[in-house]
Amino acid sequence: MVTLKGTKVVAGIVIGRLFVYMHPDKHVSRATVEDTDAQIRLFNDARQKAIEQLEEIHESSLPYLGELNASIFVAQEMLLEDKQYIDYVCKQITESKYNAAYAIALASDEFSRLFTSIEDKYMQSHVADVRDVSERLLRILCGAEGEMIQPLEPCIFASDDFSAGDIVGFKRENILGLATMFGSQVSHASILAGTMGIPSIIGLGQEMLSIYDGRCAILDGIKGELIIDPDKRTLDRMKRKQKEYDEHQRMLLLLKGKNNITKSGEYINVYANIGSAEGVETALLYDAGGIGLFRSEFIYIESPTYPTEEEQFNIYKEVLEKMRGRKVIIRTLDLGTDKQASYFRPEKENNPALGYRAIRISLAQPGIFKTQLRALYRASVYGNLDIMFPLIISVDEVKQIKEIINEVTSELDSEDIEYSKDIRIGIMIETPAAVMISEQLAAEVDFFSIGTNDLTQYTLAIDRQNPKLESYFSEVHPAVMRMIEITVDNAHKAGIPVDICGEAAADLNLTQAFINMGIDALSVSPNMVLPLRKKIRECD
Ligand code: PEP
Ligand code: MG
Numbered sequence: 001m002v003t004l005k006g007t008k009v010v011a012g013i014v015i016g017r018l019f020v021y022m023h024p025d026k027h028v029s030r031a032t033v034e035d036t037d038a039q040i041r042l043f044n045d046a047r048q049k050a051i052e053q054l055e056e057i058h059e060s061s062l063p064y065l066g067e068l069n070a071s072i073f074v075a076q077e078m079l080l081e082d083k084q085y086i087d088y089v090c091k092q093i094t095e096s097k098y099n100a101a102y103a104i105a106l107a108s109d110e111f112s113r114l115f116t117s118i119e120d121k122y123m124q125s126h127v128a129d130v131r132d133v134s135e136r137l138l139r140i141l142c143g144a145e146g147e148m149i150q151p152l153e154p155c156i157f158a159s160d161d162f163s164a165g166d167i168v169g170f171k172r173e174n175i176l177g178l179a180t181m182f183g184s185q186v187s188h189a190s191i192l193a194g195t196m197g198i199p200s201i202i203g204l205g206q207e208m209l210s211i212y213d214g215r216c217a218i219l220d221g222i223k224g225e226l227i228i229d230p231d232k233r234t235l236d237r238m239k240r241k242q243k244e245y246d247e248h249q250r251m252l253l254l255l256k257g258k259n260n261i262t263k264s265g266e267y268i269n270v271y272a273n274i275g276s277a278e279g280v281e282t283a284l285l286y287d288a289g290g291i292g293l294f295r296s297e298f299i300y301i302e303s304p305t306y307p308t309e310e311e312q313f314n315i316y317k318e319v320l321e322k323m324r325g326r327k328v329i330i331r332t333l334d335l336g337t338d339k340q341a342s343y344f345r346p347e348k349e350n351n352p353a354l355g356y357r358a359i360r361i362s363l364a365q366p367g368i369f370k371t372q373l374r375a376l377y378r379a380s381v382y383g384n385l386d387i388m389f390p391l392i393i394s395v396d397e398v399k400q401i402k403e404i405i406n407e408v409t410s411e412l413d414s415e416d417i418e419y420s421k422d423i424r425i426g427i428m429i430e431t432p433a434a435v436m437i438s439e440q441l442a443a444e445v446d447f448f449s450i451g452t453n454d455l456t457q458y459t460l461a462i463d464r465q466n467p468k469l470e471s472y473f474s475e476v477h478p479a480v481m482r483m484i485e486i487t488v489d490n491a492h493k494a495g496i497p498v499d500i501c502g503e504a505a506a507d508l509n510l511t512q513a514f515i516n517m518g519i520d521a522l523s524v525s526p527n528m529v530l531p532l533r534k535k536i537r538e539c540d
Pocket of ligand 2: 390430451453454
């Protein structure tokens, strides 16, 4: 028996035969060419062919992936039309006289390096796009145009890595689970595996060798392990764990449509946190009462340049329409520190977490802020929209925000553009400053949402990004809990509701404490909605 340890991506336990497929050696040889025009023609022909393939995949995957998930392939098509990418490859061919395949491999490395250097884990999904697209081009150039070999009967499918294109090409009924040597939790492939509900683990490392092909295996997507040739005891234990997990999932799904009500009859709203319009589907699947936090900065991060009013309007409208009247709280741009957009490069800061981020950017660059507010207000007629603002530290900031909102609504009025008159304006309580003046702030806004991730970071002076300090980062520190208590009391004294949308909201050990404090709503990642509902129903 061999146990390989990796990283869990999609929960679930599956037992079956292992099917191992390694992509052919991606080593591309370098050659010096004389006829550079011919190499450029080869590159362009391959590009054309790749675009056609992606169009086909997009069309065929639409019915089961939905428009939003299938848009990955549109984004990859766009990359194949991207001037910078094309110019880079052509320059390698014309100036360095490299063969087309080598120039593409160089472009793949260079653009992956560029995205990685942005030091934002969400940019890794773009790295995956660059790699997927370049590999598709190389496969075409090598004449290996076919899709990857895949199991013909239900198996645990293991490989060096999967691309998003590989995953949509699978016959779902033959894929019990996925295991890879490499990969990233936030790659499109991982996101798609989650959407398709395939238990998955990544990062098993070099140990994951082809010699295990055909062997019996257990994929534990809860723990992030792949057990090969399990002994009888392990097999029995894992079968029990699988049964318990499946039972638990079934039981949680029975809670769909039920109230989040404590034993003593108190009702707590449970909302979902999302980072893109795609998240809405999962939020609805798990029966979230609304969206408690839409991190709108991901629209900016995923866009090659500042998203236009129209682009943002379409996304907000889609989210609001899909939520069909359930509450949707959209937070305005919270760029900065670990969340950087490639085109937005503030000067290097010594303390970025204490620097130019969130509302500070919006107030310093009102043009960007107004574009977002116009998009939000215009979209507001399509659902039940509330807007909130990140990292507030003063009443003056709230007043400035209100002034800008007034300018935006006056403009919309003069253009005869409709918007909802019921939008509630809230702020995030993420700094000790906001807690200490929460009484004054409560008089200015319609609701508070406590961001415990930043509130913990700033209260304890512990960088939330620093893995070395992980053991110090504690939302249950009495200082943080007291901050939450003060905020709830001041909100309620002013008659406004208060929710928690930081990670602490999903800590089921804290649910009773939050209920005791009188919290009105908890907003968690979609897959935590039903476990939290279950917990609330067990609380007093
Ligand atoms: C928080 O700080 O708790 C929060 C919800 O915001 P983010 O994690 O996006 O900074
Ligand atoms: Mg925050």
